[in-house]
Amino acid sequence: xxxxxxxxxxxxxxxxxxxxxxxxxxxxxxxxxxxxxxxxxxxxxxxxxxxxxxxxxxxxxxxxxxxxxxxxxxxxxxxxxxxxxxxxxxxxxxxxxxxxxxxxxxxxxxxxxxxxxxxxxxxxxxxxxxxxxxxxxxxxxxxxxxxxxxxxxxxxxxxxxxxxxxxxxxxxxxxxxxxxxxxxxxxxxxxxxxxxxxxxxxxxxxxxxxxxxxxxxxxxxxxxxxxxxxxxxxxxxxxxxxxxxxxxxxxxxxxxxxxxxxxxxxxxxxxxx
Numbered sequence: 541x542x543x544x545x546x547x548x549x550x551x552x553x554x555x556x557x558x559x560x561x562x563x564x565x566x567x568x569x570x571x572x573x574x575x576x577x578x579x580x581x582x583x584x585x586x587x588x589x590x591x592x593x594x595x596x597x598x599x600x601x602x603x604x605x606x607x608x609x610x611x612x613x614x615x616x617x618x619x620x621x622x623x624x625x626x627x628x629x630x631x632x633x634x635x636x637x638x639x640x641x642x643x644x645x646x647x648x649x650x651x652x653x654x655x656x657x658x659x660x661x662x663x664x665x666x667x668x669x670x671x672x673x674x675x676x677x678x679x680x681x682x683x684x685x686x687x688x689x690x691x692x693x694x695x696x697x698x699x700x701x702x703x704x705x706x707x708x709x710x711x712x713x714x715x716x717x718x719x720x721x722x723x724x725x726x727x728x729x730x731x732x733x734x735x736x737x738x739x740x741x742x743x744x745x746x747x748x749x750x751x752x753x754x755x756x757x758x759x760x761x762x763x764x765x766x767x768x769x770x771x772x773x774x775x776x777x778x779x780x781x782x783x784x785x786x787x788x789x790x791x792x793x794x795x796x797x798x799x800x801x802x803x804x805x806x807x808x809x810x811x812x813x
Contacts, residue, residue, distance in 0.1 A: 564615045571611040579604055650701030651680040660707050667706040669695055709775045716771055716782055721764030723799035734792050735769055744777040764801045
């Protein structure tokens with residue numbers, strides 16, 4: 541008799557929950573398929589938009605988990621489980637995590653912003669937060685730079701995304717300005733001719749219209765007349781030309797008798813009787 545009661549009770553539960561479980565199973569299968577199709581569409585959209593690989597993976601995983609959590613809540617509600625408290629627990633947990641990880645979330649938001657806007661890319665030489673270096677890696681939370689001395693600088697993306705950034709290599713070419721100080725008795729025209737001849741001998745210097753090399757007087761200083769050499773070059777030729785013009789320019793100016801002064805002081809000794 542007791543066995544029959546258990547059988548009847550089991551049959552009753554099957555009749556009550558069986559359709560709900562079956563319906564929930566159908567929702568799970570269909571929902572999983574829809575999520576899969578949505579993720580494929582999102583991935584194709586990101587590929588067409590040329591999103592960064594790390595950003596693409598992170599966003600796809602984030603959307604995948606968010607959609608699956610929503611699907612789980614819907615399935616639990618279909619079975620008859622109260623989901624209000626479950627949603628409240630998730631909201632409370634999210635708030636607690638957010639408060640505990642404010643700095644990390646700021647870096648995360650900054651990383652997403654950097655990877656979307658792309659103010660720089662791996663291999664660019666930039667200056668930010670007082671640090672200059674070549675971008676080695678861009679992650680969600682920080683950006684790594686290799687400085688000129690080959691030190692690794694790690695910059696948090698939260699501050700980096702809100703700071704001024706100078707990207708020296710994004711345009712492909714750079715303009716230099718080298719100052720030559722000559723004595724007041726030296727010939728300005730001769731100095732200009734010597735330096736511009738040196739510059740024009742270098743095939744790496746860009747000679748396009750509007751970007752021709754020029755040399756102008758920029759300051760009448762205390763002990764020198766300062767002339768500035770302006771020229772354009774490709775990024776990969778920039779430093780080689782810069783160092784060459786400093787060294788070879790000095791050699792040629794001195795050979796031509798142009799005086800390159802340096803600060804001096806006259807000392808007058810007064811003898812008292």
